[in-house]
Amino acid sequence: METRLPLDARAIADSAEVSTSEGKSVPKNLDSNLRFGFLIHDVSRMRRIVVDRALKPLGITRSQWWVLAFLSRRDGMTQTALAADLDLTKVAIGGLVDRMEAGGFVERRADERDARARRIYLTKAGQKLVAAIREAVDAVEADIMSVVEDEELEGASGVLLKVKTRLIELIGSDAEGAGDIEM
Amino acid sequence: METRLPLDARAIADSAEVSTSEGKSVPKNLDSNLRFGFLIHDVSRMRRIVVDRALKPLGITRSQWWVLAFLSRRDGMTQTALAADLDLTKVAIGGLVDRMEAGGFVERRADERDARARRIYLTKAGQKLVAAIREAVDAVEADIMSVVEDEELEGASGVLLKVKTRLIELIGSDAEGAGDIEM
């Protein structure tokens, strides 16, 4: 029956030992670093799975939902603007919009002033979807987080923010432009 | 010049307000829930970017590195076993192994006893790669985590583990089998 049902967490947790199993002289907290890395990875992936499942009955994918969410705040964005906000390439947005247009959620209209640009608008169907999706996603979100107290949440968020800041430094470092990042 | 350079964090952080901007009666900590969700999402994605970049000069991708890592612990796994451990479908592993075989990192050999199975073995080249990759990845890992104290790391890990546990419940719940998950 192919019961894949993602996660046998054990398999992944085990693999944390992989990198340290031969007594190389690595920082002594590498182990927990890796555990933390796996946790991040797992939680992120599982969140995606759960949200995807909540979205499926609504006939839309997570990526498409993001586009809808941004358009619902600011209808008529250009594809380039969407790409920047969603942190995807223009090509990715192009394909995404292709499929969403085929699905009838959005439509492309030529910009009047700029003949290069094509602005993306929610259709009636798209507008109607947004509210429903938003509710479903919020509910899932709240459920997931119901197991942690607000205090611990703050603490963990602080740690994640530190890590994120370091990651931004790392990513921004050897990349010529470097003016792009802003918290 | 297309300075995409992933992350304008602001854009994503902003979008946290999207879901709550119309005064629906949602739990009052939904906001921080969403912030946390975004943080997880961002950190996970950025970690991927950074690790990918460390791996690129070594001529291998992150997914392929995972396969190598598992094989280095247990050479000659079947594709099905790899799929289970890596939490991917057999099909995904099939394609992955195709490309890695083409790249000369691994080779398929028929199982002697089971004519269906094809076991995957590291080639010499693959074996040689593993050590180098491991070092590179460990270094990046250590760098990323260098900004947090061990104590906070423990705290954050605890929170993530709670969340992960809840996610496993959610995923396992409406999925007939349900016997699959184990921490």
Next chain:
DNA sequence: ATCATTTTGTAAACAGGTTCACAATTAGTG
């Protein structure tokens, strides 16, 4: 032994990403 079931891997068609290369259209500079 046979026959149904499970297991192993593949193929095809799709969604979602990437990079690189490109045409068209602005926009800026002389």
Next chain:
DNA sequence: CACTAATTGTGAACCTGTTTACAAAATGAT
């Protein structure tokens, strides 16, 4: 004005993953 720059979107080729459907081989129960 003319020419170069930058910007907007696409196309092609690729990697990674999914689901669905399937052939082949192994297992198990009768």
